[in-house]
Amino acid sequence: MALALKEVPKAPGRMPLLGHAAALGRQPLAFLRSLRSVGDLVRVDLGTMPVYVVTSAELVREVTVTQARAFEKGRLYDRVRPLVGNGLATAGGEVHRRHRRLIQPMFHQTRIAGYADTMSNRARALADSWSPGQIIAVEQVMGELAIEILAETMFSTDIGGPAVEAVRRDLPVILKNMLLRAASPKLLDHLPIPANRAFDAASRSMRQVIDDVIAGTRRSGPSHQGDLLSVLLDARDADTGEALSDEEVRDELVTILFAGTETTASTLSWAFHEIARHPEVEKQLLAEVDEVLAGRSATMEDVPRLAGVRRVLDEVIRLHGVTLLMRRTTQEVSLGGFTVPAGTEVAFSLYALHRDPALYEDPDSFDPDRWLPDRRKAPREAFVPFGAGTRRCIGDAFAWTEATIVLATVLARWQLRPAPGHTPKEAASAMAHPDHVPMEVVPRGVPLPARRVGG
Numbered sequence: 001m002a003l004a005l006k007e008v009p010k011a012p013g014r015m016p017l018l019g020h021a022a023a024l025g026r027q028p029l030a031f032l033r034s035l036r037s038v039g040d041l042v043r044v045d046l047g048t049m050p051v052y053v054v055t056s057a058e059l060v061r062e063v064t065v066t067q068a069r070a071f072e073k074g075r076l077y078d079r080v081r082p083l084v085g086n087g088l089a090t091a092g093g094e095v096h097r098r099h100r101r102l103i104q105p106m107f108h109q110t111r112i113a114g115y116a117d118t119m120s121n122r123a124r125a126l127a128d129s130w131s132p133g134q135i136i137a138v139e140q141v142m143g144e145l146a147i148e149i150l151a152e153t154m155f156s157t158d159i160g161g162p163a164v165e166a167v168r169r170d171l172p173v174i175l176k177n178m179l180l181r182a183a184s185p186k187l188l189d190h191l192p193i194p195a196n197r198a199f200d201a202a203s204r205s206m207r208q209v210i211d212d213v214i215a216g217t218r219r220s221g222p223s224h225q226g227d228l229l230s231v232l233l234d235a236r237d238a239d240t241g242e243a244l245s246d247e248e249v250r251d252e253l254v255t256i257l258f259a260g261t262e263t264t265a266s267t268l269s270w271a272f273h274e275i276a277r278h279p280e281v282e283k284q285l286l287a288e289v290d291e292v293l294a295g296r297s298a299t300m301e302d303v304p305r306l307a308g309v310r311r312v313l314d315e316v317i318r319l320h321g322v323t324l325l326m327r328r329t330t331q332e333v334s335l336g337g338f339t340v341p342a343g344t345e346v347a348f349s350l351y352a353l354h355r356d357p358a359l360y361e362d363p364d365s366f367d368p369d370r371w372l373p374d375r376r377k378a379p380r381e382a383f384v385p386f387g388a389g390t391r392r393c394i395g396d397a398f399a400w401t402e403a404t405i406v407l408a409t410v411l412a413r414w415q416l417r418p419a420p421g422h423t424p425k426e427a428a429s430a431m432a433h434p435d436h437v438p439m440e441v442v443p444r445g446v447p448l449p450a451r452r453v454g455g
């Protein structure tokens, strides 16, 4: 017989009024990981709001796939809705289904082949801009690159020029303050502090400039260059023939910018860091890149041939993935032997799932070869870096193509060495992204000085 919700075990360390907010604020990633040993379903109090965290691969699958119909997006998404509107990530029910159907073709493999030229050209331009011995802040450089690539694939026309610039300027400000906003009470949004003012100004400016580009493109007609904006404006519902309104198009563009930049930039930054720390992995990877590319930039055709790059990226994303996703029940469900009533906030951490020692041997070690076909052990539902079910990431193939092309194109020309003075640490926002990754760029073929491994 199913047990009542009040029987769900509570995470230790609860404090009056704050609940577990202090523990979550201090060491979010360690806290999320600690929940697995408490149970498959664990109660965590965010202030006075209880959230039920599912910690096993089976229950994550139930929430995202098997029983997905009984869930909508939860509180985290309510708090970002004023900014991203009712875009794909926040919309629910019929609106989500309709938009997903309309937008899916833009992320079809044949479209991504078109975007791949932008990825390749931008990666080459970046590699060309470096000089030997230069120290770069990898997380910043990768952040800018991801924004440029997305902005250029969205607005390929001249009208899009100012939008690319505005997104480059405003998006980092918004991303920096976004999680803070999502986690803090609504009441604080209007305090006239610099963080709020910067956030409000940046989000206003970005939405405005995107609105201007949409209006301009409507006037001059879609570019037919296959950019995301033109495809969105052209999209028609297969059943009703209906198009998206300008506001819906803007919300989708802003959503894609949010969902597609920090995630990809963080993955690439950790990849450069982990590769430099693991000389054996680096050696094999450079051999593969040289064999496939022979010094040129990577293209779409190269992606399937770069199997070692893929294993490195899989391992990076396993170790440093999406920290916390939320849902809310729309009807009563049975979850892990408990009866969960409608309106309950439910959460899960892909980061914690991917480091579960019951699923991954030596889960904290970076070992790309664990993804070799004969060594793969974890069941399929235990590796879900892009989520699962109807809310699975729509940009997974885009992200993978981009990360593979950028990594291989840079490694064909440069080796990145950790610069002394700072060891990157995980900071929790949407992803477990690195705080700062200073690295020195060294041309390939130059003998490297003896280096310290570790850190």
Ligand code: HEM
Binding pocket: 088, 089, 090, 100, 255, 256, 259, 260, 261, 263, 264, 267, 317, 322, 325, 326, 385, 386, 387, 388, 390, 391, 392, 393, 394, 395, 396, 398, 399
């Ligand atoms: C390494 C890079 C990326 C990771 C790890 C990632 C991860 C995820 C995850 C886990 C979800 C599911 C969220 C949930 O279930 O609540 C998601 C949704 C989404 N992602 Fe990504 N993502 C990445 C890159 C991208 C890119 C490049 C784009 C766009 C170009 C994108 C667009 C989206 C959108 C629009 C959604 C919402 C889909 C829906 O609800 O129908 N993502 N992503």
